Amino acid sequence: MKRENQATALNSVHGAIEDFMRTGGQGFNPSAMGVGLVGHVDATAGIWRHWVNLPIRTPIPLAAQLETRYHLPVALDNDAQAATLAEMYLGVGRETEDFIYINVGTGISAGIVCNGQLVRGASNYAGELGHMMVDPEGPLCPCGRHGCLETIASGGGLAAVARAGLADYPDSLLQDVARTGRLSARDVFRAAAAGDPLADAVVERAVQQLERALVNLLNLLNPEVVVFGGGVVSDGWLVERLQNCVAQAPPPVQDGLRDFALSALPVDQVGLLGAAMLAWTMHSERKTPHG
């Protein structure tokens, strides 16, 4: 989704919360609010900050704004960190202290749990797997580097790589979809399954780059479990392909890797579960409301 500027981005967040409180919030009396946001969030201060692709120029003290409006303590966080908390408390985290939750959706992010704790890093920015450079000759990323994983293997990346290839494949099944202006990763997968050469090349490239990034990640963090979420992988076949690739990597890479699977949490609810976990864990991490 493209937001034109800071005001519309902020309005759409406020609108979504208002809607949720009116409809989803009926019949219960909330004691705290958790909000998962795209981009860079200062979870401690409750501030939504700028990040590439996001039209935020001035940091927004969103937690304080929401506390004033709803008279509830509010926890903000990056949506990927929030989803990882959901995985930690409700999913694979109940079985292991060392796992990585990889979300492949519009972008690509990793939630990293080591020694039973979420890795936030110095400024809650850890987990930007989408900006791992996997192909130095790859597409230019908004971050300024070339060939970040996200430019090739995310939902947005798959669609963009397919669009860039249309000129070389005039007979591609994707030509018709592209003319509607709504070519998506799902279209690319569907065309690849139908044997379309352009779509097939785009998908194979994405699989290859995901495999590179995954082996890098396994070498670096040696997780016990890797769990996948997000719309792009929700069918399961992509995770299976990656599992086969990783199984062929040199033995130490797989050492200790007990499970490599699609998340058991429902893909359309993990965002809400994550937001709920933010509210739920707020008291252990931060005692006072903002503002």
Added chain:
Amino acid sequence: MKRENQATALNSVHGAIEDFMRTGGQGFNPSAMGVGLVGHVDATAGIWRHWVNLPIRTPIPLAAQLETRYHLPVALDNDAQAATLAEMYLGVGRETEDFIYINVGTGISAGIVCNGQLVRGASNYAGELGHMMVDPEGPLCPCGRHGCLETIASGGGLAAVARAGLADYPDSLLQDVARTGRLSARDVFRAAAAGDPLADAVVERAVQQLERALVNLLNLLNPEVVVFGGGVVSDGWLVERLQNCVAQAPPPVQDGLRDFALSALPVDQVGLLGAAMLAWTMHSERKTPHG
């Protein structure tokens, strides 16, 4: 150092320990022993395991062997994990809970500390930064992939890339050194400083790939401090070059990165300090001797 087989590798370790106990151990009465080893170590079981480049085919219960021989409790670990413990207790770890210790020596490894804890992963194999693929067109690595960071930017990698370039640079200052059969990273740096085009190209390539790996790492773990150790960076200029590269990366990459520097621990003692920390922390991690 090349070890011909498992027996000679093991003998050289036993010999080094015997020497140390005879000379360095004079005048004090040790109550525990810590040993940092190259390759993959099961620290919990006290077992030295196989890894690429290492002539170990059968896992060695080295902790039990040493406990029998010296009548002391023995802690084994990978040398990079041990050095990171030294950094954690005696170095930058006293100032931050989120840091990465990068050792650039014969190989390249990362010691990762998140939330104040060493990241070991599921089988104590975390930190293999040397096997991050940075150049898919790069040299073949013993691990089976191409263009692992280590093949280009470690001490061994720098020397190998320089040797591979000799045929194209008949007038290189490195030709004479190469004929002695002892071309090292230090020779490459010296020749680059003297303006030798081959050496310069080799060094620039290493800097470029180290920068790629570092930005990947910062995006993934968002450390507060990055600290460097190992013979290849001990002069300090390489760390300064990398610091300048990283300073030009997009802002979020540097967010929260407070320090980026050469380790203050002496390069020739960090291995021993690490081994000492292994012995020192043994009681908190494992109560009973092996065997």
